[in-house]
Amino acid sequence: MQNNTQQKINIFPDKDGFFGSYGGVFLDENLKKEFKKIADAFLELKDDANFNEELNYLLKHYVDRPSALYHAKNLSAKYGADIFLKREDLNHTGAHKINHSLGEALLAKRLGKTKIIAETGAGQHGVATATAAALMGLECDIYMGEVDIQKEKPNVDKMKILGANVISVQSGKRTLKEAVDEAFSAYLKEYDTAIYAIGSVVGPHPFPMIVEHFQSVIGKEARKQFLELTNTLPDSIVACVGGGSNAIGLFDAFLEDLQVKIYGVEPLGRGIKTGDNAASLTYGTDGIIHGFRCKLLQDENGNPANAYSIASGLDYPGVGPKHCYLQSIGRANYVTVSDEDAMQAFFELSRTEGIIPALESAHAIAFAIKYAKENQNTKILVNLSGRGDKDVDFVMEHMKKNN
Ligand SMILES: *Cc1c(COP(=O)(O)O)cnc(C)c1O
Numbered sequence: 001m002q003n004n005t006q007q008k009i010n011i012f013p014d015k016d017g018f019f020g021s022y023g024g025v026f027l028d029e030n031l032k033k034e035f036k037k038i039a040d041a042f043l044e045l046k047d048d049a050n051f052n053e054e055l056n057y058l059l060k061h062y063v064d065r066p067s068a069l070y071h072a073k074n075l076s077a078k079y080g081a082d083i084f085l086k087r088e089d090l091n092h093t094g095a096h097k098i099n100h101s102l103g104e105a106l107l108a109k110r111l112g113k114t115k116i117i118a119e120t121g122a123g124q125h126g127v128a129t130a131t132a133a134a135l136m137g138l139e140c141d142i143y144m145g146e147v148d149i150q151k152e153k154p155n156v157d158k159m160k161i162l163g164a165n166v167i168s169v170q171s172g173k174r175t176l177k178e179a180v181d182e183a184f185s186a187y188l189k190e191y192d193t194a195i196y197a198i199g200s201v202v203g204p205h206p207f208p209m210i211v212e213h214f215q216s217v218i219g220k221e222a223r224k225q226f227l228e229l230t231n232t233l234p235d236s237i238v239a240c241v242g243g244g245s246n247a248i249g250l251f252d253a254f255l256e257d258l259q260v261k262i263y264g265v266e267p268l269g270r271g272i273k274t275g276d277n278a279a280s281l282t283y284g285t286d287g288i289i290h291g292f293r294c295k296l297l298q299d300e301n302g303n304p305a306n307a308y309s310i311a312s313g314l315d316y317p318g319v320g321p322k323h324c325y326l327q328s329i330g331r332a333n334y335v336t337v338s339d340e341d342a343m344q345a346f347f348e349l350s351r352t353e354g355i356i357p358a359l360e361s362a363h364a365i366a367f368a369i370k371y372a373k374e375n376q377n378t379k380i381l382v383n384l385s386g387r388g389d390k391d392v393d394f395v396m397e398h399m400k401k402n403n
Pocket of ligand 1 (some may be wrong): 198247313358360385394
């Protein structure tokens with residue numbers, strides 16, 4: 001949609017936490033009150049000079065920001081469009097997640113909390129949270145499904161080394177959804193002393209707003225770097241979407257540049273059948289999960305469906321409310337990439353540029369390559385959300401099985 005009115009697109013949620021009809025708080029009154037307190041404290045702190053000084057110091061000297069903007073010359077020459085990578089893979093702990101984990105831990109400290117509670121699926125958010133908790137001297141409880149604990153041993157070991165308690169979740173399918181359920185109920189009992197640190201721009205208000213704020217550093221840097229490097233804005237920007245935090249972090253700075261086309265890439269997994277993908281914006285319908293309204297993959301009974309992607313950081317049946325809003329007003333486009341195409345892009349970036357991407361980020365690369373072929377001589381900015389070290393063993397096993 002070309003928007004000719006002076007409508008403000010880069011919005012904060014309204015006071016009840018809604019972006020259009022998405023978001024909100026669908027929880028019991030006690031938690032609502034506590035979340036309101038966190039929202040108020042956050043809204044004050046985000047403009048507090050001391051808070052920002054401490055955060056910016058850490059982003060620079062601990063995370064190693066600003067992350068580089070890199071013109072991928074080989075990839076560009078091969079596919080006929082200029083592809084630029086925002087290198088979140090170079091951050092301490094190897095992905096964008098540290099941006100919001102540090103922010104959440106600082107917030108916890110300012111609120112006088114002594115503990116961080118979080119859930120994790122593949123363990124990436126758990127490691128980033130455990131890292132920030134260690135740095136800030138906070139206790140850290142990470143809830144993780146038993147199935148994931150067995151699958152993701154290196155990350156579980158890292159969390160333990162960093163001093164976190166990894167709590168094995170035994171209910172249901174023993175994966176991410178149940179881990180969120182149990183972390184929430186633990187938080188209900190401990191909210192006087194603990195803060196809940198969510199892993200993406202999902203969950204009840206104010207969490208999507210808080211995570212978005214801390215991730216928006218990606219787009220602020222990238223827009224400035226892009227202008228310095230090329231004297232223009234990109235024609236299109238691309239990021240993978242699980243819950244949507246790295247994507248919204250990039251998109252925010254460009255939302256009002258209406259000439260910049262925006263693409264969020266969802267995982268098509270094995271295909272379009274329910275249970276075979278995690279493309280909530282593409283195949284989901286309006287529903288409620290974990291206390292907020294969004295586009296949701298649902299089974300025939302209206303329960304959250306099982307989500308699947310080869311990239312475990314992308315397999316969540318819901319998605320951030322601001323993405324649902326941006327889709328509904330036509331400002332951002334959401335597309336899909338299959339497991340197989342992501343796997344190919346994983347090798348393609350590794351072999352043309354010497355950069356091994358996370359399987360999540362490989363979805364964005366796959367779309368950028370396809371888009372480059374169809375839009376020659378344009379400038380494409382891709383958010384490389386993380387590095388692929390964590391995926392190396394899995395990819396080698398997968399190759400063995402398929403050969
Ligand atoms: C967790 C993760 C994602 C998905 O999360 P978003 O909130 O959608 O950004 C993407 N890439 C990497 C490397 C991750 O670790």
